[in-house]
Amino acid sequence: KQEVTQIPAALSVPEGENLVLNCSFTDSAIYNLQWFRQDPGKGLTSLLLIQSSQREQTSGRLNASLDKSSGRSTLYIAASQPGDSATYLCAALNSGGYQKVTFGTGTKLQVIP
Amino acid sequence: DGGITQSPKYLFRKEGQNVTLSCEQNLNHDAMYWYRQDPGQGLRLIYYSQIVNDFQKGDIAEGYSVSREKKESFPLTVTSAQKNPTAFYLCASSIFFGELFFGEGSRLTVL
Numbered sequence: 153k154q155e156v157t158q159i160p161a162a163l164s165v166p167e168g169e170n171l172v173l174n175c176s177f178t179d180s181a182i183y184n185l186q187w188f189r190q191d192p193g194k195g196l197t198s199l200l201l202i203q204s205s206q207r208e209q210t211s212g213r214l215n216a217s218l219d220k221s222s223g224r225s226t227l228y229i230a231a232s233q234p235g236d237s238a239t240y241l242c243a244a245l246n247s248g249g250y251q252k253v254t255f256g257t258g259t260k261l262q263v264i265p
Numbered sequence: 266d267g268g269i270t271q272s273p274k275y276l277f278r279k280e281g282q283n284v285t286l287s288c289e290q291n292l293n294h295d296a297m298y299w300y301r302q303d304p305g306q307g308l309r310l311i312y313y314s315q316i317v318n319d320f321q322k323g324d325i326a327e328g329y330s331v332s333r334e335k336k337e338s339f340p341l342t343v344t345s346a347q348k349n350p351t352a353f354y355l356c357a358s359s360i361f362f363g364e365l366f367f368g369e370g371s372r373l374t375v376l
Contacts, residue, residue, distance in 0.1 A: 156307070183362050184362070186364065186365060188367075193353075193370075193372070194369060194370065195269075195271075195355055195367040195368050195369040195370045196355065196357075196365075196367040197367070198364055198365065198366060198367075201364045241307075241308075243308075243365065245362065245365075247362070251296060251313075251315075251359065251361065251362055253298075253310070253365060254307075255307040255308040256307060257305065257306065257307045258307075
């Protein structure tokens with residue numbers, strides 16, 4: 153059974169700092185890994201999707217990496233801004249007869265002006 | 266614009282009532298999902314559907330029911346058999362093994 157862990161549960165950084173969010177998964181036979189952002193009371197917004205054959209994906213100030221052998225993914229945020237404050241979730245997709253997606257519980261990020 | 270629309274955004278239920286949450290997508294996705302989110306817990310899968318007129322139970326299907334009569338629509342009914350229905354409900358869709366897209370969610374509160 154896939155388990156996805158995100159540590160720390162909460163993180164507070166000053167504006168402008170570069171930061172890394174961590175995501176660990178136990179079953180390396182993933183199809184892809186996806187990072188999401190969730191603002192309070194809102195749905196999840198997709199940030200980046202990394203296919204199992206890829207090592208990283210970039211979008212603007214965001215860079216996500218994937219290391220299947222170690223069961224880890226990281227989301228790098230460059231030059232953080234107060235608008236980046238949100239909860240970030242990662243999700244691993246495995247194939248088990250259907251698209252089995254396992255979510256982490258998220259890292260709540262606060263960027264202080 | 267393409268996307269997923271959930272309604273209502275807020276819903277209140279009295280004891281013993283069934284309520285239905287709507288989910289509509291215009292992304293032409295075959296697969297649709299319902300998740301439940303509770304504070305401090307990861308998203309948990311209630312039901313999913315990979316094709317019209319077919320759906321499967323997820324991890325916490327008890328007390329819930331769904332239908333998939335059209336590709337675009339996947340409504341969720343929270344029945345009176347669901348003993349702890351207060352939660353945030355999220356609908357999602359995707360192509361097979363593709364990127365997952367979510368709606369804005371519906372918050373259900375039991376009075």
